[in-house]
Amino acid sequence: EDQVTQSPEALRLQEGESSSLNCSYTVSGLRGLFWYRQDPGKGPEFLFTLYSAGEEKEKERLKATLTKKESFLHITAPKPEDSATYLCAHNYGQNFVFGPGTRLSVLP
């Protein structure tokens, strides 16, 4: 069964303290690995799509990378406004299988 797991479940950082979130998947023949940001009471907001191992994408303080079995979301010098839940997902047929998310808190 295709699964997506994320770690850690929750992460607290001080403002400026860089870290990484992990997304592991078991699907064979990955069609796309997606990262989303979700704020409380809102729908997920699309951040990145990665399609092949070695690919990297950046947006402001966020950088997503992809290997054959994992993806990382690196957060450099985070700010309190980066606090959110970060979800990863992959394509599975016409479905998108989501991980449970990492809840990130950035303290001032």
Add this chain to the structure above:
Amino acid sequence: DAGITQSPRHKVTETGTPVTLRCHQTENHRYMYWYRQDPGHGLRLIHYSYGVKDTDKGEVSDGYSVSRSKTEDFLLTLESATSSQTSVYFCAITGQGGTGELFFGEGSRLTVL
């Protein structure tokens, strides 16, 4: 922002009553999805549609039905709501043959007493 509107945004109902959630898009996208989000489970697919009157089941479709009579509207119906269907429901759309990134609505919070 993707033009996706969900209604109602909040609803409280009683066990056994029918409930319909509506998703309306202004993007003319072919693919539309209904997900539910519960603590510890993440987002799980209920049903999706790949065109007018073309729908298929997702992993948690029991107790739910859908209809799509127009490109812009995708309805999710709980024929007889149960407490296990208390959840936050998200509609999503994608335009790239169903394999591109999803764009989500704001969600509908349903409480079944």
